[in-house]
Amino acid sequence: MQFFPRLTRQSSRSLAQLLVPVSRLGVRSHSTFMMEGTMSNANNRLRLLEERYATDVSTPFPKQVNSVMKALADETSREFSNGFMMISESQAMLLHQLVSILRPKKVLEIGTFTGYSAIAMASALGPNASLTTLELDPCHLAVARRFVKEARLDKTVEFKQGPALESILELVRQTPRPQFDVIFLDADKGGYIKYFNHIMESNLLSDNGVIIADNVLFFGQVHQHAGYDDPETIPVSKNVKKLAKKAYDFNKYVREDDRVEVVLLPIFDGITIIRKARSKTVNSLE
């Protein structure tokens, strides 16, 4: 049940090369690799190097957004003490790739922060497609708006400021009621079950749509709630433990909900991909 790859005997020779301060790795902070202080683990350092390698050999974002995204990531890491909330570059590349494959007409993001994931997804949308993103904090939103404009995506991205639940209810009241083909769930972990239920009950997810829920292995702590003891566990704050428990509850909840089928991927900080169970879709033959 290891999230990070274990070092083998052969790879241990290169361990010395990995024992460098994280600051010298030239990486920015993000949610994938935990907060400072948990970086003492050699496996984590290996993972950071792999992340850099992975982005190097992946197709960069389209030219018109690439430099904007770099500037946004730099500013977020520099100006926000909680900059680690932003997804990593390779996770952003994955979202961009998924949107390119799925070709959604409508995307909903719950948890904008400074707009990094919104730009990653919106820059993959086709003409006439749109992304709506929900954010509580006006300071986060101000940065997001500025960079979305800079990326020339301001006609594609719609922002809604306020508690996500209120914005979801506002969407439910719209006529016609929108349906989303991709929903990226990345706000307060304690709200995940509530948001998921409103999405399902109000039919905000299209029949072939997907919900992508982030941080479902919250800082490597969630599996421990399920009784998977990790002898190398790193002490974490009460708050991290509390939020991990919320992620644990969400994972259990969606797994037991027969309206949906789910797969939890042990990549990044854990992502779950959720779709409607075939028997529950309008076009079902059953």
Ligand SMILES: C[S@@+](CC[C@H](N)C(=O)[O-])C[C@H]1O[C@@H](n2cnc3c(N)ncnc32)[C@H](O)[C@@H]1O
């Ligand atoms: C993990 S960050 C989102 C990161 C973003 N998707 C990215 O990759 O850059 C979570 C965001 O959700 C926002 N948030 C927290 N609680 C919220 C709520 N109840 N309603 C709306 N947004 C909320 C936070 O202010 C924060 O900006």
